[in-house]
Amino acid sequence: MNNHVQSVLHQIEFAIKTLIQMMDELDNSDLNKRPTTNKASIGELLEHLTNICEADLMIGNSVSEREMKHYYSSVSYNSISEMKIAINRNFLQLKKHYLSLSGVDLTEKVTTYWGVSYTRYEWLLEILAHLYHHRGQLHAMLVHCCNKELKVSLFE
DSSP: OHHHHHHHHHHHHHHHHHHHHHHTTOOGGGGGOOSSTTSOOHHHHHHHHHHHHHHHHHHHTTOOHHHHHHHHHHOOOSSHHHHHHHHHHHHHHHHHHHHTOOHHHHHOEEEOTTSOEEEHHHHHHHHHHHHHHHHHHHHHIIIIISOOOOOOOSOO
């Protein structure tokens, strides 16, 4: 199963690499742009993307709703450069954790605070899907709403 974990981690790493490439096309002034009223700004979406590896790892380790609310209220970034550092740090933490798990650990079911149960391996797949979903949203926002000419390949 470890080869499978390494493959998923490789895809997550690629998603993060391409997210950073998109961030490189932005200025801090772009963070406040809100292409759709009542929806996330570019900065809010980037902050969410930055936290996915860490937050979803916590959720996949069965932390409580109260702990997650505390986590979300305690993380904030003032710049694109801070987000780049944090997204890499959060990925390395996720990678270290998953590479330390045994095959038995990966098949263990864990339950989220809202009652969904997945194996730890399934949770890793959810993290990958979550990143790709929001990365696609960011790409669409930047291209279609902010007229950015991104030369970022979203797939290898």
